[in-house]
Amino acid sequence: MTAPESSVSSEAAEAAAFVSPVDKPIGVAVLGMGNVGSEVVRILLDHATDLTARVGAPLVLRGVAVRDIGKDRGIDPDLLTTDVRALVARDDVDLVVEVLGGIEPARELILAALNAGKSVVTANKALLAEYTGELADAAESHRADLYFEAAVAGAIPVVRPLMQSLAGDRVNRVIGIVNGTTNFILSAMDETGADYADTLAEAGRLGYAEADPTADVEGFDAAAKAAILASLAFHTRVTSADVHREGISSITAADIATARAFDCTVKLLALCERVSDDDGNDRISVRVYPSLVPLSHPLASVSGAFNAVVVEAEAAGRLMFYGQGAGGAPTASAVMGDLVMAARNKFYGGRGPGESTYAKLPVAPMGDTPTRYHVNMQVADRAGVLSAVAAEFAKNDVSISTVRQEGASKHARLVVVTHRAKDSALAATVDALKELDIVTAVTSVLRLEGTSE
């Protein structure tokens, strides 16, 4: 029995024009079958019924690009291919999931997909932090979606909240613990009192650090994520090159102990802040470094391999997002969320919001960024030391918050915590302190973040 034509209103007909034929499946190609890719494939196959209901049309896995086609991966071997370019180009592939990592061939493959009008979901922070502009332009030109929730903080929704939930607010600051390896190491150092080298070795044994841990421990991974977060928060194109970066390899057991003594812990932070220049105009500061964080700050209790991102916005106030920042399944959760949304857009028409760079805020040099320092010195134990040290801070227009003197031997210790000042003024003060006769050694310099001053 067919419905009489008269029952089809013009509105219904118009609505029907937006949707593809109901039984037309949406084809998915997955590039890469490592930890994340395997989980994405598993979810696509195991939860096909749910995914179909959520998308409105069947989400069908067309193929998975792998390097070694001979390896048994527990799925139909006909789905595997080594010809990644041909897979992306297939007519029946509408959506491409890129979980290869690295710059090439990921960049070339994503561009090929977008230029063919296919939407792309990627977890590739290193690529995005360099080439978002080029990729976003391709997505825009061809009206495709480019989604990347999985690129920052694994399963934790932070890209979508920044792009969408906070689209009507003014974000002033994003502070995140966005690298699980370094957070695992710093948490373990805090718990055990062990030094950096031993803890890094232990992290490697436990699978929390890679054979070459440079990208994690030197802050490159966090810097890529900071660039992505800053781009979203401030509607400005920010790349890795704009991020001031310091890693955790010089953090000592003594630094951690000092942190404890000051009711703080040490965290590798990704910081994205709106700061003012001397004329009161907005600039942004994007930086990654290990920093003291007061134990009362919500990020202080984020330990082990967990991630968390704090967002401070004018109307929303302070928000925190917490969860598993890495691992196959959590990252796949973020990929799958993006994939369902991209598939819905394919099915119903429409597109998610693209790149927003209208604000074009200048990036402040690190030296101009207001920070607080925590300076640890060994000093001569004689009258006038404190006065001489304080004079160096004053010369550089740096205001001191607290001073602690310890010991009464030849090697007395002096700890100075400053108020906020330009980072260059703080650094110049430390350089000057090193030149003072009465300062035997500047034993550690750490920044202090997460305080209201």
Add this chain to the structure above:
Amino acid sequence: MTAPESSVSSEAAEAAAFVSPVDKPIGVAVLGMGNVGSEVVRILLDHATDLTARVGAPLVLRGVAVRDIGKDRGIDPDLLTTDVRALVARDDVDLVVEVLGGIEPARELILAALNAGKSVVTANKALLAEYTGELADAAESHRADLYFEAAVAGAIPVVRPLMQSLAGDRVNRVIGIVNGTTNFILSAMDETGADYADTLAEAGRLGYAEADPTADVEGFDAAAKAAILASLAFHTRVTSADVHREGISSITAADIATARAFDCTVKLLALCERVSDDDGNDRISVRVYPSLVPLSHPLASVSGAFNAVVVEAEAAGRLMFYGQGAGGAPTASAVMGDLVMAARNKFYGGRGPGESTYAKLPVAPMGDTPTRYHVNMQVADRAGVLSAVAAEFAKNDVSISTVRQEGASKHARLVVVTHRAKDSALAATVDALKELDIVTAVTSVLRLEGTSE
């Protein structure tokens, strides 16, 4: 100078067909100018340039519906109207923000807007928890957006993460502190040791409790939010009537002290869980009640008027979202995010995801829901008491986790903490205990949530 026609590619022409003329503004009507409405109006007026850049077209406030037009509200009085129906119906209104609260006329006005193809942003949890079905159907029929991030947990993005970020995952549990008034009261009782009545009065004086606090303290507000969260998490239409609800008005200072003694605190929780029936089929349990929460659980440290929502999903693991759950500015932040997204959809075409109810999971009765009980009794201090009490638990097939006996007088105290069992079996056990001669009084019964057992 006009571009030669030949330079317009067919693809660009196709893209152009999707967008409205660039200079056509998108008209907004705001219904209600209380705490939230005032902030929405302020942001629309103060941040017009940013909002235009983010939407792609000017977002123009057409009018604000108020009850008292004579009151000075610091904006152009020509924007104010008491004729809310006429405002919604205006041809130059494309988007309607409903922050009136209450069922009518909010429901009628939202339906009028949706039926005219206008998108609606609302913060009205009570309305949504009853009428989401009707409203969502109207939105679907007329291809309009119905957004309601502000209805649950104020500024905290939780609606969009559940609908979109987790669209490809399988949510098993949502546990939230979603009512600021009750959390303020319970936190204050925990800190001061004061009793419920005094703390409620103090909360009223400080502006944290309304003159008639029933909706908050008896859990109606939290139950409405639980219904919304459960609907999103489980792709099932859930209304307030499906939610088992208990308030905090019977919580005593002694309950709080007992909680402390067991390294717990008391929180009013909104719980949405996937549970199995006897045949292993999925059902859902949606409930609001005060419960012991171990201090080690992330929700235990959410104090004062703050809100937090923990989501546990198969692939993502445990996520937590934290922030300000109420107040004019935080709620306006959520409204504005929705408004920008709805405006973008009007401008570019397309629609956000609508209601998803395909799973149609049955709601389990409270009696069938697995919970843990923490039972406090005054018992006769003689041999065999523990054995007699334990026998009652065993009769109902309830397994005991820990027992603590205190005191050696006529009024010895016995505290029993159970493993998970059907709530009806636990309740039956408590009823049976009350009948025992050796049990002088069952002084408190609280559930225990947030444990892995």
